[in-house]
Amino acid sequence: MRVAAVALNTFRETIRDRILGVIILFALAMIVASLWLASISLGQEDRMIKDFGLAAISVFGLIVAAFVAASLVRKEVEKRTVFIIFSKPVSRSEFIWGKFLGLAATMLTVLTGMTVFLFALAWMVAGSPSGSLLLAGLLIFLQLLVVMAMTMLFSTMTSAILASVWGICVYAAGQLSHNVLSLSRLGHSEVTHVLSTAVFFVVPNLSAVDLRAAVVGEAGHGTTLLAWCAYLVAYLVIALFAATWIFARKEF
Amino acid sequence: MRAAVTSARAPGREHDVTLTADRPTTTRMLEVAGLHKTVAVGFRRRKVDILKGVDLEVNDGDVFGLLGPNGAGKTTTLKVVLGLMRPTSGTVALGVAGLSELGYLPENPYFYDYLTGAEFLRLCGRLFSMDAHERERRIATILDDVGLQPAAGVQLRKYSKGMLQRIGIAQALINEPRFVLLDEPMTGLDPIGRVEVKEIIQRLHERGTTVLFNSHVLSDVAALCTRIAIMRDGRAIWQGTVDEALAASPAGDLESFFMKVVRS
Numbered sequence: 001m002r003v004a005a006v007a008l009n010t011f012r013e014t015i016r017d018r019i020l021g022v023i024i025l026f027a028l029a030m031i032v033a034s035l036w037l038a039s040i041s042l043g044q045e046d047r048m049i050k051d052f053g054l055a056a057i058s059v060f061g062l063i064v065a066a067f068v069a070a071s072l073v074r075k076e077v078e079k080r081t082v083f084i085i086f087s088k089p090v091s092r093s094e095f096i097w098g099k100f101l102g103l104a105a106t107m108l109t110v111l112t113g114m115t116v117f118l119f120a121l122a123w124m125v126a127g128s129p130s131g132s133l134l135l136a137g138l139l140i141f142l143q144l145l146v147v148m149a150m151t152m153l154f155s156t157m158t159s160a161i162l163a164s165v166w167g168i169c170v171y172a173a174g175q176l177s178h179n180v181l182s183l184s185r186l187g188h189s190e191v192t193h194v195l196s197t198a199v200f201f202v203v204p205n206l207s208a209v210d211l212r213a214a215v216v217g218e219a220g221h222g223t224t225l226l227a228w229c230a231y232l233v234a235y236l237v238i239a240l241f242a243a244t245w246i247f248a249r250k251e252f
Numbered sequence: 253m254r255a256a257v258t259s260a261r262a263p264g265r266e267h268d269v270t271l272t273a274d275r276p277t278t279t280r281m282l283e284v285a286g287l288h289k290t291v292a293v294g295f296r297r298r299k300v301d302i303l304k305g306v307d308l309e310v311n312d313g314d315v316f317g318l319l320g321p322n323g324a325g326k327t328t329t330l331k332v333v334l335g336l337m338r339p340t341s342g343t344v345a346l347g348v349a350g351l352s353e354l355g356y357l358p359e360n361p362y363f364y365d366y367l368t369g370a371e372f373l374r375l376c377g378r379l380f381s382m383d384a385h386e387r388e389r390r391i392a393t394i395l396d397d398v399g400l401q402p403a404a405g406v407q408l409r410k411y412s413k414g415m416l417q418r419i420g421i422a423q424a425l426i427n428e429p430r431f432v433l434l435d436e437p438m439t440g441l442d443p444i445g446r447v448e449v450k451e452i453i454q455r456l457h458e459r460g461t462t463v464l465f466n467s468h469v470l471s472d473v474a475a476l477c478t479r480i481a482i483m484r485d486g487r488a489i490w491q492g493t494v495d496e497a498l499a500a501s502p503a504g505d506l507e508s509f510f511m512k513v514v515r516s
Contacts, residue, residue: 001378001381002378002379002381004378005375005378005379006379008375008378009364009367009375012366012367012371013364013366016366017366079362080358080361080362081362081363081364082336083336083356083358083361084356084358084361084363084376084423085379086334086335086336087334087336087351087354087355087356087358088351088376088379088380088427089350089351089352089379089380089381090379251331251336251337251338252331252336252337
């Protein structure tokens with residue numbers, strides 16, 4: 001009940017934020033711009049729209065995840081609304097989980113809107129619907145949930161701007177870690193290989209659920225997709241427990 | 253019930269304050285004994301004692317005024333009582349079952365700009381796990397009590413300072429608390445706003461609610477309070493009834509008594 005109350009309040013706070021509206025408008029404009037790119041790509045219209053559209057959704061979703069998640073908890077502390085919240089029978093974990101779930105609801109709303117828009121556009125151009133596009137949108141949502149959880153964890157330890165930067169770094173590292181590990185296996189340096197392995201295990205492997213290549217017909221989904229999804233859910237749950245643990249030690 | 257709040261308490265557990273079953277006394281709402289709070293400040297983590305052994309006793313039904321110059325430790329004392337800060341040592345014994353029976357208005361409160369007054373109170377009601385019917389009944393009553401019924405649908409960013417203070421008091425009373433803590437409730441209010449807040453405190457007293465508030469406005473304290481404590485430099489250096497304070501006052505008013513105690 002109290003988690004739901006904090007979540008509903010966070011959803012209202014974020015969805016009513018004008019900045020969010022501006023970000024969504026930019027994202028939709030980028031998706032529409034993919035039509036122009038499609039028109040100059042010979043015989044690759046369908047692929048170009050899907051690839052560019054999904055990239056736009058990822059980038060603008062990342063902006064929302066990193067910047068909004070970083071300010072959610074910080075803002076409450078700085079503006080001292082935590083005094084109101086924690087003078088009521090609300091635990092620190094209920095607060096952190098409520099904040100996360102509220103932003104997750106906002107993110108789901110935003111990504112659903114953008115993905116359905118892209119799906120309709122791709123259907124219009126290709127003449128047939130692409131179900132994998134919707135699955136790709138869902139997996140972008142999962143990737144961004146992990147970034148949000150990590151950014152919230154960082155925001156309990158440092159400033160909002162640093163937490164945003166670290167959140168974006170986690171996203172970038174999560175997209176590259178698997179490639180870096182593969183490359184290090186080709187080289188002869190043991191140090192590089194050990195370091196790459198360490199990074200691979202510490203940062204969330206976001207590229208494992210990246211379906212952009214599959215959507216445009218370059219590779220199969222693989223059989224381990226569900227296992228990687230479970231891994232990312234476990235990763236974000238651990239990150240939120242860590243955020244709760246740190247936040248519970250704070251005094252106001 | 254008694255809250256055994258000591259430095260040995262597990263960190264981060266302040267919202268389920270360890271309370272023993274025995275009440276301090278049948279008439280005591282709050283008993284604070286030997287409360288110390290030390291914080292580390294600056295790059296070198298220099299230790300600063302904010303509270304140096306605060307002893308306070310608030311009786312059930314009191315309107316208790318906590319007075320003192322800036323930096324005396326009044327707000328910190330309230331925060332420790334509420335569990336927003338952990339004490340370094342000392343005990344806090346509350347005569348209520350926990351935060352569900354407490355109400356709190358922070359100093360210079362900031363609320364969620366994007367919510368309307370009614371939405372904000374609805375949020376507070378949900379945080380107390382009130383069911384929808386009870387919540388709506390309390391919101392209607394409390395908005396009426398603080399005179400904000402006409403502004404219930406207006407976003408809080410459009411509220412004046414006085415209206416924000418009143419919605420702050422409304423959120424502190426939404427759960428019909430037995431014990432209300434108000435941190436500088438008159439700060440920044442115009443004379444009309446001050447009178448309105450005084451009337452609210454008076455009504456709470458008439459209903460038997462225990463009120464503890466910090467204030468620098470000594471005339472308000474003299475008019476409202478049954479008992480007072482004066483804090484200076486992290487200690488409560490005097491406490492007693494308002495009548496006792498006035499009897500011991502050089503000029504027969506609270507201001508001269510306050511100055512005498514603080515300068516002693």
